[in-house]
Amino acid sequence: MTELERALVALGGELDFPPAPDLVPAVRARLERRRFGRPLVFAVALLLIAFGIAMAVPEARSAILRFLHIGAVTVERVETLPAALERPLVAGLGPALPRRLAEQRAQVPIVLPQLAGPAPTRYYAQPGLIATLLRYRGKPVLLAELPNDQLGIGKKIAAPETKVEPVQIGRFGIWLTGGKHVLIWQLSTGETRQIETRLAGNVLIWLVGDRTFRLEGDLAKSQMLALAREITR
Amino acid sequence: MYEATVVGRPLDESDLIQRAKRGDKHAYEELVHAYQGIAFRTAYVIAGNGADAEEAAQDGFVKAWRALGRFRTGAPFRPWLLQIVANEARNRRRSAGRRMQLAVRAAAQEPSGGAAPSPEATLLSGELRQRLVAAVNNLSEDQRTVISLRYFVGLSEQETAEALGLPTGTVKSRTARALEQLRESYD
Numbered sequence: 001m002t003e004l005e006r007a008l009v010a011l012g013g014e015l016d017f018p019p020a021p022d023l024v025p026a027v028r029a030r031l032e033r034r035r036f037g038r039p040l041v042f043a044v045a046l047l048l049i050a051f052g053i054a055m056a057v058p059e060a061r062s063a064i065l066r067f068l069h070i071g072a073v074t075v076e077r078v079e080t081l082p083a084a085l086e087r088p089l090v091a092g093l094g095p096a097l098p099r100r101l102a103e104q105r106a107q108v109p110i111v112l113p114q115l116a117g118p119a120p121t122r123y124y125a126q127p128g129l130i131a132t133l134l135r136y137r138g139k140p141v142l143l144a145e146l147p148n149d150q151l152g153i154g155k156k157i158a159a160p161e162t163k164v165e166p167v168q169i170g171r172f173g174i175w176l177t178g179g180k181h182v183l184i185w186q187l188s189t190g191e192t193r194q195i196e197t198r199l200a201g202n203v204l205i206w207l208v209g210d211r212t213f214r215l216e217g218d219l220a221k222s223q224m225l226a227l228a229r230e231i232t233r
Numbered sequence: 234m235y236e237a238t239v240v241g242r243p244l245d246e247s248d249l250i251q252r253a254k255r256g257d258k259h260a261y262e263e264l265v266h267a268y269q270g271i272a273f274r275t276a277y278v279i280a281g282n283g284a285d286a287e288e289a290a291q292d293g294f295v296k297a298w299r300a301l302g303r304f305r306t307g308a309p310f311r312p313w314l315l316q317i318v319a320n321e322a323r324n325r326r327r328s329a330g331r332r333m334q335l336a337v338r339a340a341a342q343e344p345s346g347g348a349a350p351s352p353e354a355t356l357l358s359g360e361l362r363q364r365l366v367a368a369v370n371n372l373s374e375d376q377r378t379v380i381s382l383r384y385f386v387g388l389s390e391q392e393t394a395e396a397l398g399l400p401t402g403t404v405k406s407r408t409a410r411a412l413e414q415l416r417e418s419y420d
Binding site (some may be wrong): 002004005007008009011012014015016017018020021022023024026027028030031032109113 | 258261262265266269270272273274277283284286287290291294295298325335336337361362365366369380384385386387412415416
């Protein structure tokens with residue numbers, strides 16, 4: 001080994017690498033989860049079939065589908081929507097933050113990879129939820145990321161006119177479009193905050209790994225799916 | 234802060250591998266514990282940021298567990314594992330424009346007080362250390378990745394080649410060219 005090579009080895013011990021995390025608990029959890037993997041896939045497949053049947057029959061739609069849990073989000077179909085106001089996409093999520101601060105505050109690292117176009121600059125954080133305001137095809141789109149271990153942190157209340165259909169993305173996905181629907185964030189403090197009513201907000205919710213993704217904006221289904229596939233490619 | 238720990242092969246590694254292949258998760262956790270440091274650093278050098286490196290290392294360990302049945306008994310475990318982790322890290326490298334910038338830890342830049350400097354520290358005093366870091370940062374991404382894996386992470390030439398999916402000859406020539414360029418700053 002030359003002197004230069006020895007100097008490089010010495011330099012390696014002085015570099016400011018990030019601390020190596022303890023991966024054992026996370027790997028252990030994933031190996032344990034895998035034990036239930038196949039039954040889960042089977043259950044999701046059954047759910048998908050049942051969901052498709054329910055959506056195909058209008059009477060069944062209202063009679064069968066009242067609740068659907070998808071990761072951290074619950075969709076509930078009702079005859080009459082609760083009173084709610086029209087609000088901006090990011091209403092209720094607090095001030096815009098830089099990415100690092102948002103991740104600290106939410107304690108949820110962002111999965112979002114670098115996408116084509118200008119990088120997002122506005123991030124929003126609530127306990128157990130992190131959101132990024134994106135621009136896609138010139139339109140604002142809100143991406144929310146939620147760890148799956150928070151059943152019902154996000155609740156979507158849909159009127160009969162709202163179309164809810166399964167889509168092929170991640171482990172499971174649904175596309176909501178048309179009619180009014182109300183979004184409620186159930187914060188981890190137990191406080192319930194109703195944020196907004198949407199007249200034409202299209203929403204895609206899907207599961208990848210242990211995370212629920214939710215995209216909202218004025219995009220067509222194909223555009224939203226294309227964006228979603230870029231996000232969790 | 235990064236801790237430069239020496240990762241040796243535990244004496245009972247082959248036993249742990251055999252137990253893990255039979256489905257013993259506790260044995261596999263011991264392997265994860267032993268190799269998580271080097272797996273993370275390998276992933277960090279390739280992916281370029283800590284969050285992606287952590288995910289890549291974690292996914293790599295999970296995939297390696299699933300692939301253990303195909304692991305050849307008696308083969309070295311570390312290069313096999315690092316190849317899986319590095320592949321995950323390469324999948325997460327998000328854009329060519331996003332480069333990791335190496336920096337020296339603040340503590341390493343301060344004088345060591347009354348204590349006698351180590352031989353390694355003597356090699357890298359003051360301005361020379363900074364020149365070398367700047368020179369490494371100025372290398373092309375391919376060259377810097379090879380140098381980082383070889384000298385900062387401590388992989389062998391063969392392990393580096395396997396991690397990057399390159400022929401050993403390419404790693405050798407890339408290393409030689411990078412060293413030549415660094416020598417200009419070092420001398």
